[in-house]
Amino acid sequence: MASNFLFLGILAITLSVALASDHSPLQDFCVADPNSPLLVNGMVCKDPKLVQANDFSSSGLHMAGNTSNAVGSKVTPVNVAQIAGLNTLGISLVRIDFAPWGINPPHTHPRASEILTVLEGSLHVGFVTSNPENRLISKVLNKGDVFVFPQGLVHFQKNVGYGNAVAIAALSSQNPGVITIANAVFGSKPDISSDILAKAFQLDKNIVYQMQSRF
Numbered sequence: 001m002a003s004n005f006l007f008l009g010i011l012a013i014t015l016s017v018a019l020a021s022d023h024s025p026l027q028d029f030c031v032a033d034p035n036s037p038l039l040v041n042g043m044v045c046k047d048p049k050l051v052q053a054n055d056f057s058s059s060g061l062h063m064a065g066n067t068s069n070a071v072g073s074k075v076t077p078v079n080v081a082q083i084a085g086l087n088t089l090g091i092s093l094v095r096i097d098f099a100p101w102g103i104n105p106p107h108t109h110p111r112a113s114e115i116l117t118v119l120e121g122s123l124h125v126g127f128v129t130s131n132p133e134n135r136l137i138s139k140v141l142n143k144g145d146v147f148v149f150p151q152g153l154v155h156f157q158k159n160v161g162y163g164n165a166v167a168i169a170a171l172s173s174q175n176p177g178v179i180t181i182a183n184a185v186f187g188s189k190p191d192i193s194s195d196i197l198a199k200a201f202q203l204d205k206n207i208v209y210q211m212q213s214r215f
């Protein structure tokens with residue numbers, strides 16, 4: 001018995017390393033039951049007989065997000081939190097609005113690759129490859145252009161036009177997750193010690209304190 005658990009534990013660890021993305025569904029659908037007290041990887045299925053069309057639907061994505069903020073952009077997500085029927089399906093969507101010169105700051109999705117298309121305006125987009133190259137792969141996209149951000153890599157978008165810009169992006173997870181680099185590094189709660197950040201970023205501690213106060 002104990003050795004079975006040990007084996008399953010090792011298998012689970014191995015699989016989670018090898019497959020850091022959503023698993024394939026084992027049934028037609030598994031609409032999330034938000035009221036279940038059970039905690040599983042993903043969300044518990046509600047009774048398939050009680051499933052309705054609305055479990056697979058949301059609305060309002062035609063409406064622009066409010067970009068009046070420090071970065072000048074707004075991401076409107078459509079993932080399993082908005083559409084319970086996305087549970088176990090491995091996909092989701094976002095709408096991104098940009099004010100003139102607004103940015104979607106450098107961030108990464110731990111669980112998804114992303115494919116983005118520009119509906120309106122022009123975006124400078126890019127991602128950085130992992131160590132040791134850390135190569136920036138970037139270009140300017142115009143209306144109708146499509147760009148891919150590979151899973152886990154740090155990426156960004158910037159509106160380089162004089163008007164608003166709008167993009168739609170699909171992601172390969174029901175719950176892609178977002179780690180915004182500046183917020184995670186300089187805005188963690190509690191703070192990462194300024195000793196660590198000063199050495200990591202080769203900065204004076206006062207500059208680290210200043211950056212921590214911004215996030």
Ligand SMILES: *[C@@H]1O[C@H](CO)[C@@H](O)[C@H](O)[C@H]1NC(C)=O
Nearest residue numbers: 064065066067068069070074
């Ligand atoms: C947009 O956000 C700003 C800042 O939070 C707020 O002052 C403003 O009322 C919002 N605008 C709309 C149309 O909701």
